[in-house]
Amino acid sequence: MTNRALLINASLIAIVIVAFYLLYKAYCNLKELKEENDRLREMNLLLFKEYVKNCRAIPEDIQSQLTELTEKYEHIDSDIATELISTLEVYKNGHSQDCIVRLGKIIENLLSKKVAELSPARRRTLKDLIDSAKNLRILNEQEWNICEAIRGVRNKLAHEINVQINAGWTSITLLGAIQIIFQLSGEIKPDVI
Template identity: 30%
Template sequence: MTKTNFNTVLSIVAGLLIFWLFIDRENKNKKIIALEKEISENENLNKKIKNQLKELIENNSEIDPSVSNELGQIAALIEIKQETKALMALAKIIENLLKKLFKGDEKLKEIASENKRKNPSFADYLELARLNGVISTEDYHVISVLKIIRNEEAHELNVQKEQSRIIATFITGFATILTLTKMMKSIITAPNSQVTVGHKQKKDR
């Protein structure tokens, strides 16, 4: 190889190396920007959700102590960036409240049967709550997303969701918990132990 050819090859190699270093630096910069954005979004998410949780727990006497304890655990999961696991716990609270509210409701059995289930599932309780006007159609769809996230978290690894969807689901979930706990309290404290829930009158015997 002549000196001229050697210099040409060396120049090409140097050029490629410089180009590779430039691309590598650009990729690193993009990763840094993405990481900074993710950190910022997580901080904003934590702040919004924590404020909602604090208000829900501290400013509502209707919240049962056992529910408050569960909400505290949700706050701890959010603190360690386990939002989908926190949503899973939120779904558990809502499902248990719905089960207490609609225990023994004949309509629930009909809905489960129509959905080809022997025993009512979370989806059936949600549908009954929507039909009874306990939750709006819009909230019904958001809570249905919560149910899907819960199922994914139970069976899949590293479940990831959009931040905006997570925030919307948390806020709707908190509002639903407050609505259900108020209804439960009205059933317990209503005169003659009676209260009307949607289409059906509840009565303690």
């Protein structure tokens, strides 16, 4: 074998070693990022739990049901956790109608992502998303009914003047909507399944 052939072989071996090293480093970085992401998602859920536990303006029965719901999940997306906390703030301040609109917005966003994963992407109305989610078995009958109720109230608020909503209905919708949001964005703990 000539010197030139040895040099080429040595260069190829060096390139392969460098490539493997870079792949290994990328794998390690990806693993670290995934672990950090999981840790942040768990912290978001803990933050939401703490908020629910310490929020005195939320009725105790709703607090206990929200706490029970959070115990079922490992983590939740940070944007969703932030949006839910600000929605509960709106509810706490007595703006239940705005709270329903915000919950509808969160559900619409999550359904848009879930439906797009399973069905050809196109711009859909909330009604289309809710119906598609039911047909694709993303939502069950009860969840579909809650989403339809939220959609109906959202439409009334957008098109009618001085809309009045029953406080009991608002509480039930709040819990149902948050349960749907957790179901669409969270991950159930393995021991709960």
